[in-house]
Amino acid sequence: MIMSAQTHLVHQFDEDLDELKHLLYSMGDLVTEQINNATKAFRTGDIDLAQSVKDRDAAINALEVSTDRCATLLIAKHQPTATDLRFVFGIAKMATDFERMGDQARNIARASRDDIPEELIEALAKTNIVESTIKTVNLAMLALKNLSETAAVNTLRSDGDVDSAFRDGIKVVTVYLKEHPDDVEKALACLDLLKAYERLGDHATNIAEHVIFILDGEDIRHLRLDALPENLTKLS
Amino acid sequence: MIMSAQTHLVHQFDEDLDELKHLLYSMGDLVTEQINNATKAFRTGDIDLAQSVKDRDAAINALEVSTDRCATLLIAKHQPTATDLRFVFGIAKMATDFERMGDQARNIARASRDDIPEELIEALAKTNIVESTIKTVNLAMLALKNLSETAAVNTLRSDGDVDSAFRDGIKVVTVYLKEHPDDVEKALACLDLLKAYERLGDHATNIAEHVIFILDGEDIRHLRLDALPENLTKLS
Incomplete structure (x- = not known):
């Protein structure tokens, strides 16, 4: 069955939104992992683990940049309204929060000492x-x-x-x-x-x-x- | 002279963007004022002034909500692309920063003691x-x-x-x-x-x-x- 142009657009929107959600969830998962590792580093005084948390913060920052880029592209391409727009907008705002959470995991790692x-x-x-x-x-x-x-x-x-x-x-x-x-x-x-x-x-x-x-x-x-x-x- | 529909739309977009900018600048101006007053309160141990800074933080929070609402409405209505979209998106992100700056001014006021x-x-x-x-x-x-x-x-x-x-x-x-x-x-x-x-x-x-x-x-x-x-x- 050949998709109509309309169906194709909706399908493409869903795919792009999935990609955007995937980026945001990846940020969230990485942040959670960083918090757990930083906590372990502080509790055990494991300076190597603390260093690895500090090093991985760059990956969260890079994901924030990708998420924002993906969100603006999606808006420009699909011009969503109402709930969809609120979702995309919310994702961009949440990316900022996850980035800052990454900074806090790094701060925990920084505070680690033996x-x-x-x-x-x-x-x-x-x-x-x-x-x-x-x-x-x-x-x-x-x-x-x-x-x-x-x-x-x-x-x-x-x-x-x-x-x-x-x-x-x-x-x-x-x-x-x-x-x-x-x-x-x-x-x-x-x-x-x-x-x-x-x-x-x-x-x-x-x-x-x-x-x-x-x-x-x-x-x-x-x-x-x-x-x-x-x-x-x-x-x- | 009667404006064409196209000119009217562009004109309306400019007006809406001006309103959005006005909201953001108001946040910035209020934040700057709050920082100055909080600093004065701390330096002089003026507890009343510190309290007024804490009380006015709600006005910055309200402006953030208005700015975000205005930004999403503008996108839904005018579907801007490229530079214009980047601007509107940037304004929404900056509103978050100003709101947090307001929190920091409040923190300075809170730290004030005589x-x-x-x-x-x-x-x-x-x-x-x-x-x-x-x-x-x-x-x-x-x-x-x-x-x-x-x-x-x-x-x-x-x-x-x-x-x-x-x-x-x-x-x-x-x-x-x-x-x-x-x-x-x-x-x-x-x-x-x-x-x-x-x-x-x-x-x-x-x-x-x-x-x-x-x-x-x-x-x-x-x-x-x-x-x-x-x-x-x-x-x-």
Whole structure:
């Protein structure tokens, strides 16, 4: 069966959109892997692994450039409107978030050193900031890949745990600094680390907000969690 | 004279683009004002002024939402291609940067307290981080409003001074922390402050890179300053 010109165009649009989604998902997968490796490097003081995370950041940056190029080409070629345009636009915005998440994984790798006192590592581990952040990022990826509003709303809630763990972590470092003024550099590395996880949670939140925008056309970026529209609060 | 349909469309496109630019410039102007006020609040320990900066951040967030809405509407309505599309796309990306710059101004305001020791304020002032950052942000605004490649390249160079001042600032705080373990909270507020200026410089750099992309179609976001294309290095 020969396709009509119209069918062909729709088919071509779907293919181009798939390519664009593939680029964005690749960014997300690579970012997730970088976060996991950077976390491992920090926890074990593995300086080689930390270096490999720093080296691979360039691959995420290159994917951002490709994603943006692909998005503008798709718009120019197919001139999408309504939901399709919102999707393409959202993808370009999410690419920026993933690129910044890559920077934060690099920051975690940079903060890795093999002489962080055990006492400090254990106190920070109790805040669960790493687990909360990785959970939040995974929820955002789920929201994106499944275009799931429920996962998106759960991402926002999960980021609340990251923020709370962050505040606990700051207290841990503050107390440690008062008691060990000679260990300032090590404590500041932990502060950089905490900040990186906290920012990762924020970017995951942005991803979730873009997913909601794509699905609903509802821009909730600057609303408080308790001021979400009713259709969304019911999901949680 | 009655306009032809074609002329009318072009005219309408120009009007819509002007509205979009106006929204983005308003964000930029408001961000610049917020940075100046936050800086003043920190320097003078003016807690009321700090509060007003925090309160006004919502206006920047609202402008981001309006800018994005205006950009997608413009694309859907006029289906721009090539340079025009790159411009509209670039505006949407820059809106994200301005929104984050607003957050950094708020962070400076948050870090403001009226009990930072004079000795620490003076030592940080010597790094010139505030002057370097404000210069970098002003250059980025100039690059944007005049679509000036020269101003854009100068923004990138100026951010080098911010980064260098940031490193000096970290050293100042590190030394201070070792000598005054009881002043941890005050020193950490200064660290938040330094970080905020450093991030402002990064966002100004992003703006400049988007301007270059709009003008040249050249994506230089992840190139080192010494690896810029020859046509750009000649400008500096």
